[in-house]
Each structure stands twice: as C-alpha cells, then as structure tokens.
Amino acid sequence: MSDGIFIGLGAPEKDGGLPQYLNLRRANRHGLIAGATGTGKTVTLQGIAESFSALGVPVFLADVKGDLAGISMAGSPTAKNAEKLVARAAEVGIADYSYADNPAIFWDLYGQQGHPVRTTVSEMGPLLLARLMGLNETQEGVLTIAFKYADKEGLLLLDLGDLQAMLAYCAENADTLSARYGNVTKASVGAIQRQLLQLESQGGDHFFGEPALDIHDMIQVDEKGRGYINVLAADRLMQSPKLYATFLLWLLSELFETLPEVGDPDKPKLVFFFDEAHLLFEDAPKALTDKIEQVVRLIRSKGVGVYFVTQNPIDIPEDVAGQLGNRVQHALRAFTPRDQRAIKAAAETFRINPDLDVETAITELKVGEALVSLLQEDGSPGIVQRTLIAPPRSRLGPLEPKERAIIQSISPCAGKYDEAVDRESAEEILAARGQAAAAAAQAQKAQAEADKAAAAQAKVEAKQREADLKEQARRDAAAAREAAKPSALDRAVQSATRAAGSSVGRQVANELGRAVFGGSSRRRSSSGGIAGQLVRGILGSLFK
Numbered sequence: 001m002s003d004g005i006f007i008g009l010g011a012p013e014k015d016g017g018l019p020q021y022l023n024l025r026r027a028n029r030h031g032l033i034a035g036a037t038g039t040g041k042t043v044t045l046q047g048i049a050e051s052f053s054a055l056g057v058p059v060f061l062a063d064v065k066g067d068l069a070g071i072s073m074a075g076s077p078t079a080k081n082a083e084k085l086v087a088r089a090a091e092v093g094i095a096d097y098s099y100a101d102n103p104a105i106f107w108d109l110y111g112q113q114g115h116p117v118r119t120t121v122s123e124m125g126p127l128l129l130a131r132l133m134g135l136n137e138t139q140e141g142v143l144t145i146a147f148k149y150a151d152k153e154g155l156l157l158l159d160l161g162d163l164q165a166m167l168a169y170c171a172e173n174a175d176t177l178s179a180r181y182g183n184v185t186k187a188s189v190g191a192i193q194r195q196l197l198q199l200e201s202q203g204g205d206h207f208f209g210e211p212a213l214d215i216h217d218m219i220q221v222d223e224k225g226r227g228y229i230n231v232l233a234a235d236r237l238m239q240s241p242k243l244y245a246t247f248l249l250w251l252l253s254e255l256f257e258t259l260p261e262v263g264d265p266d267k268p269k270l271v272f273f274f275d276e277a278h279l280l281f282e283d284a285p286k287a288l289t290d291k292i293e294q295v296v297r298l299i300r301s302k303g304v305g306v307y308f309v310t311q312n313p314i315d316i317p318e319d320v321a322g323q324l325g326n327r328v329q330h331a332l333r334a335f336t337p338r339d340q341r342a343i344k345a346a347a348e349t350f351r352i353n354p355d356l357d358v359e360t361a362i363t364e365l366k367v368g369e370a371l372v373s374l375l376q377e378d379g380s381p382g383i384v385q386r387t388l389i390a391p392p393r394s395r396l397g398p399l400e401p402k403e404r405a406i407i408q409s410i411s412p413c414a415g416k417y418d419e420a421v422d423r424e425s426a427e428e429i430l431a432a433r434g435q436a437a438a439a440a441a442q443a444q445k446a447q448a449e450a451d452k453a454a455a456a457q458a459k460v461e462a463k464q465r466e467a468d469l470k471e472q473a474r475r476d477a478a479a480a481r482e483a484a485k486p487s488a489l490d491r492a493v494q495s496a497t498r499a500a501g502s503s504v505g506r507q508v509a510n511e512l513g514r515a516v517f518g519g520s521s522r523r524r525s526s527s528g529g530i531a532g533q534l535v536r537g538i539l540g541s542l543f544k
Helices: 023-030 043-054 069-070 084-091 121-133 138-154 160-172 172-183 186-207 242-256 286-302 337-349 358-364 401-409 427-483 487-517 527-543
Strands: 004-010 019-023 030-035 059-063 104-108 228-233 270-275 306-308 326-329 369-373 385-389
Touching: 004 023, 004 043, 004 369, 019 023, 023 306, 023 326, 030 043, 030 172, 043 059, 043 069, 043 228, 043 270, 043 306, 043 337, 043 385, 069 104, 069 228, 069 326, 084 385, 121 138, 121 160, 121 186, 121 242, 121 286, 138 160, 138 172, 138 186, 160 172, 160 427, 186 242, 242 270, 242 306, 242 527, 286 306, 286 385, 337 358, 337 369, 358 369
Parallel strands: 030 306, 030 326, 059 228, 059 270, 104 228, 270 306
Antiparallel strands: 004 019, 004 385, 326 369, 369 385
C-alpha cells in the first residue's frame, strides 16, 4: 500500500497473514498505542514516527525515558538487538530492510537537551494556568480578572514576573477591581502567588518568556522532503507532571488556533505522539477534560493527528477515547481487578474478529506483538488482527552528548530560541508606575514640608520685622526726646540768662522799691521792706 504506513503482518489465517497499513488519509483521525511496561510500545511508536517522517509528515513526540532521541541516528548491525530486528523484518516480509536515520529537532523546556520551548503567560491563558497551579474556582476567577485588567490596560504578561507584578497590583487595588469586575480578595491573590512560586521552583520560569515558540517551526521538512521529527526531552519534565500535561495541551491548543481548516488531507500536516498520556487527565477538573476532548475532536480538521501512548487504555476518558480510530494494543496483564476491567474494555473497543478471542489474546501477546485495528479507506474500523509489529530502522536507544550537540548545531532552529529576551512588559511598566507614584508622593511630601518650613520662616520673619519696627520706634522716640533736650551750650546760656535775670531783677526791684517807698534804711526795715521784697520777687520771676 503506497499511501499508507506498514504497521506489521497479521497472524496467518486461512488465506495467510494480512499486512496492516495505517491509511495516510485517515491518519488524522487519531489513535492509541497501549500496553503494559516492556511490551514494545516505544518501539511501535518509533517505527510509526519514522515512517511518517519518510513520507514527508512532521512528527512531535515526547521522549520520556530518554531513548527516543536515537530516532535521529541510523541503527547499526552491531547493536545489541540487531539480529532480532533483522529477523523480525524477514518475518513480516520486509525485503529491503536497512538502517536509516531521520531528520530531528531537539526541544527542551529547560534548554539543556534541546532548543528552549517558551510561551508567554498571555498565550497560555488563565484556564490552563489555573490547571497548572491547581487553583480552585474562586482563585481561577481572580486570575481571570487579572488577565482581563492587564489586557484592558495594554500590560503584556510575558513571564511569571509579569504575572506576579500584576497580582500584586490587584491585591493593592482590590477594592477598585472588585467594584468593576467582581470580588477580588487579598487572600485569593496570595494563594495564587504561592502557587506561582511553586511553579517557578518546578522550572516554570524557563517555560514562560520570549522568544515564544513559533508553531510553524515544528512543521518543517528537510531538503529530501522528509518531515522533521520534533523530540521533546521529557525525562526531567516528567518530575513536574502538571507542567508536562499543561504544555502538551497548550501545544495542541496553539495548533488548533493557528492552522487553517483542511478537512481530510492526503496526509496529515503534523502527527503528535503523547507518551504517558494518563498525565493529561489525572486529577483534571471536568472543564479541562472537556477542553482536551474539544481540541482533539476539532483539531482533526486542521490536518493534525494525535496519538496517545499509555499503559492502560482506560486511562483515557471515554469522550476522548471515542475519537481514537487507529488502535494498537500491546499485552496487558490481568494481575488486579483494574487490569481485568482494562482488558475487557480494550476488547470491547475493537471490531469483532470471529476467528480471534480478543480478551484472551491481550494477555497472551508477546513482546513486539499487538492487536491492531486501523481505519479503512471509507473511515470504518478494520477487523482486529493479532499482528507482528514491523521493526524500526533507526537506533533503539539514547544519544551520546556529542551526537546530540552535532545534531543541535545543524538544526534549522539553531540560534533562534537559545537566548532569552526580556522586553518591557507588565512587570517593568508597573514598577515604573510605582516608582513614579512614589516619586510624586515624595515630591508632594517634600513640597508640603517646604511650604510648612516657608510658612514657619515667614512667621519668624514677620515677628522679627515687628520687633525691629518696635525697636526702631523706640529708638526714634528716644532720639526725638534726646533731640528735644537743650544742648550744653543752651543750658549754659539759659543758666547764665537766669542768673543774669535774677540779678537784674533784684536790682530793678531794689531800685523800684526805693523809688516807691523811699530810700532810708529804717523804712526798708518796716513796711517798705515787705513791699520791696514782694516787688523783687515779682521782678525776679520775670527775668528768669
């Protein structure tokens, strides 16, 4: 089948084994690869991924255990499992089996084993962030208000620092925001801030920032027309399962919002393999599960196929599992009641094969063997077949650091994302506003203090002027009094004048007395003396 991917050879029946092909025109109808640990899920995933790449379909896969990076290197006849791979190729009828590499781009949220993967806080949105931080309904509402206000004010939320600054602003202005948008409490804001600190400690600060990932960089082909395989280093990321799950859902959402509608193309635009898929749904609120189901259902029309890889098929919610048309079920072990329920559920999802007891076969499958049911040309599921899985042509195992470095150096994204960019955003703008407000308050306080000091100084100066005026008046009065006093010469003249006047008066009086009363001494001694004294007194006073 030239327009399909060879998955493996069905078990011999009456008419011989039936080759199992994944139809490219139906590859965007999603799929499931399930099975217990050690049953061959990773090898199946690797073989399908490299087949998509060879047909020009870009692939994204998460390297949870660190061994899928080997898909970028050709296998080797000296490898540990080389003989088994060659034998399996012959067993399933691959006559031209040979080793081959695949074009790959390595990504890493932490920027250590690949190009950094970043997005902005705004692009992530409050719903996924609330899921990532495990917020309750009230806290999610406050976070949504913070996003709403930031958008209204033109404040870019790029990294966690921006969101922390925005939340601090909301706490400081809780009353104002509550009146406009709804209840905003400092307690709720504080709870969100604490969760942000935990997210940052898990490496979330590496994920949020710029330059943000351009989703088209994951949809590339090389010069030979082979689709690039985007390998996400997830071994460390798995230690933060919420971050891992939220990142994968964000990636799907970005693709859904970015890519145009194409219906059912001849081959997918991109195929996703989500290893450890149960992490997407563990403890997820129904609203988030509904979001995943919506994206999975609708992204098919964008030409994107999503393949969930998990140990147990019942890890996938029914609404999502109902969208998975292509199924590869490896062995399950019935060790617990839950395992038994999983076997029964898996068996019931397949189109019945009258010649195959599916429930029994699931527990008997060998490593590298699976029950396979793939969509046919008309979109109907094929009859389930017990199938030997075809071997991959690339290396089974991890890369050496030197090999990874070489592949990184020739990556089409080399140098584009490696250096973080911190442009002006909400944190810087709010800090500048705060500094400006503080400076204005300081200036106002300084002006008030200056006005107070000036008023006090003016009061002191007014009192001083009043005192000076009083002193001047006193001095002027004293000077006037001093000026009014006769000088020493005047006093001497007055004294002399009085003395002279007194002498002349006495003389005139004496003469007048003598003239009036006679000149004898005897008369002066009697009645004339008294009259003479009186006249002299009067005349003396006149000449004073």
